[in-house]
Amino acid sequence: MDLSNIERQRKLMTALPVDEVWGVGRRISKKLDAMGIKTVCDLADTDIRFIRKHFNVVLERTVRELRGEPCLELEEFAPVKQEIICSRSFGEKLTDYNAMREAICTYASRAAEKLRREHQFCRFISTFIKTSPFSLNEPYYGNSASIKLLTPTRIVGKL
Structure with a gap:
């Protein structure tokens, strides 16, 4: 599905309930619903200051991302590990x-x-x-x- 079209994005966001957004759990979803924010589109259109006042910075970033504003930089490559650990606990005493x-x-x-x-x-x-x-x-x-x-x-x- 091509989501580069803004109208198509808005249509989809209007059809999706807010609890479909990654990071919006039951508790936040219920609180948003009580505030009249029922769809992803409603959430995207909510004033950032309101979100910041009533929720946390993570939801604020989510709203910004829904508006098309990148908030987290994607890593092209995972950072190189500095250590590798292979360890195990044994179920019984090992003395041999x-x-x-x-x-x-x-x-x-x-x-x-x-x-x-x-x-x-x-x-x-x-x-x-x-x-x-x-x-x-x-x-x-x-x-x-x-x-x-x-x-x-x-x-x-x-x-």
């Missing part, structure tokens, strides 16, 4: 060295997959283990190890 090593390798493999998918490289690795802070029978234990890689990589065998 080989089982812990296998779990760490599995998470390193998942991290490498994410790195490759995002065309990124790793230059710093951290791993941690800790016991449940809620255990009544045993003291809490936590430890971690970190290393800076000489050469950034995304190869699982080097992580």
Whole structure:
């Protein structure tokens, strides 16, 4: 559907109830309805000062957007992640060295997959283990190890 035509936009906005607008929930919708604002068109035509006085800045921006005034800049590209975290809590106590090593390798493999998918490289690795802070029978234990890689990589065998 082509919405570049202003008349077509207005016709559609007149036909849509205000609760069809993204971000307008039941509570706001009921309040708008009580104020006589029943359609998307009614909302778009409402004075900005009135909206600001009775609602929040988010609804004000929504009204401005409905009028064709861009309020939020679109990002062409998502910002590059500074870290990738792969962690898990185990349902039972894990004390076997080989089982812990296998779990760490599995998470390193998942991290490498994410790195490759995002065309990124790793230059710093951290791993941690800790016991449940809620255990009544045993003291809490936590430890971690970190290393800076000489050469950034995304190869699982080097992580």
